[in-house]
Amino acid sequence: MTPSASTSTPAPAPVTVIGLGAMGRALAGAFLDAGHPTTVWNRSTDKGEELVARGAVRAPSAEEAVHASELVVVCVVDHDAAHTILAPLTDALAGRVLVNLTSDTPDRARAAAAWADAHSLDYLEGAIMVPIEVIGTPGALIFYAGSQRAYDRYGTVLKALGANAPFLGQDHALAAAYDMAMLDFFYGSMAGLVHAFALARAENIPAAALAPYLQTIVNILPPIVTGTAADIDARKYDGVGANLAMMTASVDHLLHAARDKGLDTSQLRAIKSVSDRAIAQGPGADSWASTVEALGG
Numbered sequence: 125m126t127p128s129a130s131t132s133t134p135a136p137a138p139v140t141v142i143g144l145g146a147m148g149r150a151l152a153g154a155f156l157d158a159g160h161p162t163t164v165w166n167r168s169t170d171k172g173e174e175l176v177a178r179g180a181v182r183a184p185s186a187e188e189a190v191h192a193s194e195l196v197v198v199c200v201v202d203h204d205a206a207h208t209i210l211a212p213l214t215d216a217l218a219g220r221v222l223v224n225l226t227s228d229t230p231d232r233a234r235a236a237a238a239w240a241d242a243h244s245l246d247y248l249e250g251a252i253m254v255p256i257e258v259i260g261t262p263g264a265l266i267f268y269a270g271s272q273r274a275y276d277r278y279g280t281v282l283k284a285l286g287a288n289a290p291f292l293g294q295d296h297a298l299a300a301a302y303d304m305a306m307l308d309f310f311y312g313s314m315a316g317l318v319h320a321f322a323l324a325r326a327e328n329i330p331a332a333a334l335a336p337y338l339q340t341i342v343n344i345l346p347p348i349v350t351g352t353a354a355d356i357d358a359r360k361y362d363g364v365g366a367n368l369a370m371m372t373a374s375v376d377h378l379l380h381a382a383r384d385k386g387l388d389t390s391q392l393r394a395i396k397s398v399s400d401r402a403i404a405q406g407p408g409a410d411s412w413a414s415t416v417e418a419l420g421g
Contacts, residue, residue, distance in 0.1 A: 369408030
């Protein structure tokens with residue numbers, strides 16, 4: 125029985141990957157694994173030998189790399205580096221789909237989109253949300269935003285990099301904005317985790333002894349994320365069961381405990397400063413979600 129078009133594997137599509145840092149090599153490797161003829165280029169020629177050994181073609185110049193494929197994926201250190209490479213290639217890029225998976229800020233994404241629009245380029249901004257080890261697996265999450273036409277044309281091919289490849293909309297900055305918001309949560313959480321281990325160590329508790337019990341906190345986060353999101357979007361902050369004044373008192377206890385042990389308290393002081401401002405702006409019985417109103421924006 126012949127599979128339908130909606131379930132069949134997409135035909136191999138030539139792809140060019142510009143930038144062969146660790147992430148760029150992972151992207152090119154995922155395209156190769158999915159059977160897509162892959163051309164690679166990097167400013168320095170000392171990277172990507174393993175990709176060439178697996179069948180990738182190393183282009184002698186960025187322009188020739190672009191000419192090799194209708195889908196061009198760029199992943200370099202930042203948008204300045206991407207622009208330096210791409211600015212001389214506008215004629216070569218005409219009629220192709222350019223996907224920029226370089227991590228940077230929403231404002232940089234808007235500037236890059238304006239440049240692409242000025243040159244009538246079919247352009248997608250993307251944001252990679254997983255480490256290199258996850259690229260090419262069903263668990264890889266990569267956001268895309270910008271040209272709907274470009275995503276419709278090559279979205280299936282891009283899923284070789286990760287099956288979770290949502291298109292967020294035509295505002296190119298959306299991919300970077302989601303990226304920044306998620307990284308904000310990640311690094312804040314990592315800082316809190318390490319500080320918790322430091323506080324435990326100051327009381328002669330090994331990190332490994334505390335770690336299993338921290339899973340209790342991890343397990344309650346999913347409903348907290350969902351509930352907090354709903355509260356913030358509705359601007360309704362019911363603090364029944366866990367009001368802001370009570371939780372701020374707990375932060376104050378943490379501050380004293382950390383200070384007594386000679387630990388850095390800058391993160392805790394920042395948290396308490398925001399919660400104090402939120403209490404001053406409204407009833408202390410509001411939920412922790414109400415602190416969003418004290419953050420500005």
